[in-house]
Amino acid sequence: MSAITNTELLQRRYNVMGKSSPLFYEKPLHLVRGEGVWLYDNDGRKYLDVYNNVPHVGHCNPRVVEALYKQASTLNIHTRYLHDNIVEYIERLTTTFDDGLSMAMLTCTGSEANELALRMARFYTGNQGIIVTDFAYHGNTEAVAELGTGFMPEAKHTKRVKSFSIPDSYRGISGVAESDLADAYAAQVQQAIDEFEAEGINVAGMLVCPDFANEGLLTVPKGFLEKAVAMVRKAGGVMIADEVQAGFGRSGAHFWAHQWYDLTPDIVTMGKPMGNGHPLAGVIARADMIEAFSKEAMYFNTFGGTPVSCAVGMAVLDALQEDRLMENAVSTGAYVTAGLRKLQDKYPLIGDVRDLGMFFGVELVTDRATKVPAIIESRRIINLMRERGVLISTIGVTDSILKLRPPMPFQPEHADLLIATLDDVLEIVSREMAG
Template sequence: MSAPVARKLLERREQALGAGAQLFYTEPLHIVRGDGVELFDADGRRYIDMYNNVPCVGHGNARVADAMAAQQATLNVHSRYLHEGIVSFAERLVALHHDGIESAVISCSGTEAVEVGLRMARLATGQRGVIATDATYHGNSEAVIALTLAAREPEAHPDLATIPFPQRFRPIEDGLDDTELADAYLDQLAAAIGHLEESGHGVAAIVLCSILANEGLPDIPGDFMARASQMVRDAGGLVIADEVQAGYCRTGRWWGYEVTGFEPDIAVMGKPMGNGLPLSATVASREIVEGFRTRTRHFNTFAASPLQAAVGHAVIDEIEQRGLASSVSEIGRNLKAALVDRAVGCSWIGDVRGHGLFIGVEMVSGKDLAPDRARAVEVTDRLKERGILASNAGAFANVLKLRPPLVLQQSHAEEFLSAFHAVLQELDG
């Protein structure tokens, strides 16, 4: 697409949507088609998608598209009728979790699923206080975005408390071994619990992405997640695992909490569940779910529909029948190892970390390893010019975020590594 045509489309977009709607890249892309892990722009140029986890079983997936079309052509109604499909999908979904997860509330977005989880926890415990990390993001409704805002606006959110996210790269205190470092972060959690109890709000829940994705995929010290979960339960609260990014085999296991070593009381899922169709869920024990339903009469016209069920089944079928968990583990392990090798001797790569096909490359500058957001933006722009789509994220927006569809093949990973190596050479002169 020529520059004048692209500018005209951008002008129309700003008129139609209002200026300020976010776009990736210094020069935005006009994407018109997808196939597997490949995207194509208006000029037919091919890109490898190293970012989008929504189409987890691939752009344009035939099984998902066929299931969607067939169900829509047959029946799609709200959830106030009996339907075999939605019952069997909910049964299948909860069976993928640990034994304490028994029932599901189906929704349409991760934000809604998290909000349902918060309401469940507050109703089940009779408390209001919620704990999150100081660099979290769980959604954008007024109630859920408050978890993100609480760290910088504590006075506006008295029933929320935040803790520094646990990490090894920029530890809360230097010179500690792994156990001591976990202890230091748990001391922060103890203080947050104490604050909520003293304020009279009590502890309803802690909400954590199970791999701390938005925080930048930090290496979590020791057994922090398991011990933190127990501390919250000892205070009368519940543990909510946000699996919107971490779940659906993103890490090589079905759930991120399996990788980081804890079992939640409530788990929330979203993005990849429908491979593009709006589908999310909040799962917990039957007691917690029924307590929520009895006291809220929660309903969503578009949730728990036959269409969602058909697509939800198709996505799980693809993951299981194509052996994607195993593929994600192997390709992700190879990709991370190659990135670690390429980082050797590069002064502006501070760390490479992650799980399965969710990898972060932290960009830094100077001897003090200061976060370098500008370098991360430059790297993503240069990768785009070489046909690779990625983005920057993390607490300081300085982490190259690699989160491709699960159907990524080793050949695609090699193409990415070749492009990344070329960018390293360019930037190192």
């Protein structure tokens, strides 16, 4: 039990961080401990974590904590000395990629990784233009904020970024048949390329999160991404896959979400789950791109890829492998989806259920025919879930898609609690809507 009340702590936070520093839930949570898929607040109350992907192999995973402690008590130093850990880690990491993606540069955050990827793509192609979706978030440095069409003021003013509509099979494009959606979205990518060329900027690359997570964990029209990438490459650009949120086996059958498509990116960025909470991120790219870039532009990152970070990264890979967490993402993932689909049969509020391994999007609509986003209801649901001890959040253009993305050790017994709680909450909210 904390000596200070939550109201007092909140006020002190406002004083030093401002009222706009984001906090989840109407009643913010004051967390003090985590273990596996569980979080504990300052009153000792336990919450099922169905949201956080950074504690990828479980909160405070003992294998990761031990590796961190052991290396931190031996040596921690930057990367301008020889050390086994960084070499061994990158050797292991690159085995998870398709041939050709064989070299890495390590950073501390996903934003830095995307920033580096932009520099590399622009250097390599000699072009400046980057294509993203019209509801993108890829991080918070100045150049990366220009990509943040969904969230960032910089994206409104830049000439170096153009966007296409989020490739959403559920909502589609008005007047376009489902079978023509892939071509229609790809035509928007071609239009962005043409506009860049007309403006003398030319396309350096397309940067997308392969599971379109922030956009709403979309079901992408089949063939769209492959077509779009071919167009970008034909115009002299490269493909950058932002795996910061999607990667490290979360999608179950594949280690990387881009591997669900028939393509190999030129550059991949990663972060979040990579260090299970320790700041570890990076860029993997074609060897010729990394060699050419680093010959001209010396890249050094004081905290990126230290022996401690790499020991932690290796412990995450060990845990994924030894605890068979990708297999779990497939089996428990399917179990969760089956439960969500049963709820969809029961509640008209659920317009669509989408899944990719251990990642689920539940799109809520006030009317299934017109697909009006259930914005108020979504907010109410996540707060009612929190009150009942299950933590979820929302994503998408109108924040009306429930985002369920638990740590990878999530088990069927946890899924049962999630589905039963969501059932209760949907019952309440559906009743409120009717009355």
